[in-house]
Amino acid sequence: MFDTAIISDRTITPAGIKKAAVLIKNGIITDVLPELPTGDFPVIDVGYSVLMPGVIDPHVHINEPGRTDWEGFDTATKAAIAGGITTLIDMPLNATPVTTTSKAFEEKFRSSFNFSSDFPPMAVGTKLNANCGFWGGIVPGNEKELEGLIEKGVFGFKAFLTHSGIDEFPNVTENDLRKFMPAISKFNVPLLVHCELTDSIYNSPITTRIYKNYLSSRPKKWEDDAIALMIRLCEEFHCRVHIVHLSSADSLEQIAKAKEKGLPLTVETAQHYLYFNAEDIRDGETQFKCAPPIREKENNEKLWRALKDGIIDFVATDHSPALPAMKELTSGDFMKAWGGISSIQFALPVLWTAAKKHGCSLNDIGEWLWGKPAILPGLQKVKGKIQNGYDADLVVWDPEESFIVSEEIIHHKHKITPYLNEKLYGVVKQTYLKGKKVFDNGEFVLHKGLIELKYV
Helix, strand or coil: CCCEEEEEEEEEECCEEEEEEEEEECCEEEEEECCCCCCCCCEEECCCCEEEECEEEEEECCCCCCCCCCCCHHHHHHHHHHCCEEEEEECCCCCCCCCCCHHHHHHHHHHCEEECCCCCCCEEEECCCCEEEECEECCCCCHHHHHHHHHHCCCCEEEECCCCCCCCCCCCCHHHHHHHHHHHHHHCCCEEEECCCCCCCCCCCCCCCCHHHHHHHCCHHHHHHHHHHHHHHHHHHCCCEEECCCCCHHHHHHHHHHHHCCCCEEEEECHHHHHCCHHHCCCCCHHHCCCCCCCCHHHHHHHHHHHHHCCCCEECCCECCCCHHHHCCCCCCCCCCCCCECCHHHHHHHHHHHHHHCCCCHHHHHHHHHHCCCCCCCCCCCCCCCCCCCECCEEEEEEEEEEECCHHHCCCCCCCCCCCCCEEEEEEEEEEECCEEEEECCEECCCCCCCCCCCC
């Protein structure tokens, strides 16, 4: 009563790491057994390689439609499956139009398909190589669009408390949030927030190649004040609030207290805050620019402790590519450079490389890369576990094998990333979507048509 069996000596299950045979029927895991049953069926034996659930990344900027010269569905999702990510949720920006209306959502959805040259054109396949869903966006004045976006299938909403980097996605204020949060609470979907509140007292430099100057231009206080605001509103409206890409360790105490009170607050940090330290970034190295910025080692070690203690829930890439010229690598000007890091292909090995140094286990990264990330968009009943009834989105990888990041292996549209030339541990061997192999030892075996938008 199954199509395929995958057997591994190291299978990551809810009960721990063990030898197991994972039985798959119609893309669903039907059983997880200690030994392979007898019968005539295809068997994939991966030996001592680790078999685990596919990584879930709920914070990705794909930028289609409108900015496909930055990235796009095809390249972003290819890079994802090459790195063991089987499900990603796309942010409402930096696509054009931004996903703040039902009409814009429909345009984004259509853009994920390839069309024939006939008239009228017909959809002939999806551009997606991984499971993909979408967040909606909230901006001043679009509160009447929320219900329509929910009906279209968005998993929740994203907001900025400071300039987003593009003018068509303006930030919201506390007054705006007070209009949105009752409705978001009613729908019981999360509100994802970029938490920086600009302090008008601080005068940012107009131009600088000095990383320390850029770092000081976005102080921890901006994050801390914004998070304090969101905790207060979370409690007032009992609205699910998710803090994206936490960088300031000074906010950990107030986050911990909010969680102790039982508020519906969750928090992510990003791989680059756990892997890099400000002290190691040289002046002019704008490939490291992101917002909030990568902070000092002392701060980042506190993030690690909070992650281990569960104060920080999980880790997401915030994959945010742009045109190479926008990174200002020639001028090295941090104030002019685009603030975003391309990294979706390396989410798993980057975190594992850093986690090993911090005494963490494979079970730990499971919580941070697929267990808790599945909960944010409400996919925890179908994804993120090797267990009966779950989707057979699986990854085979070797955590002991290392590799050097080079331009030749990168599948993002552009090759600029701070991880270039880094030695990372954890080589992805195979990736499966619904039991179908889509990546095999460096080669794509693509099965189009695997789009997923909403689970009820």
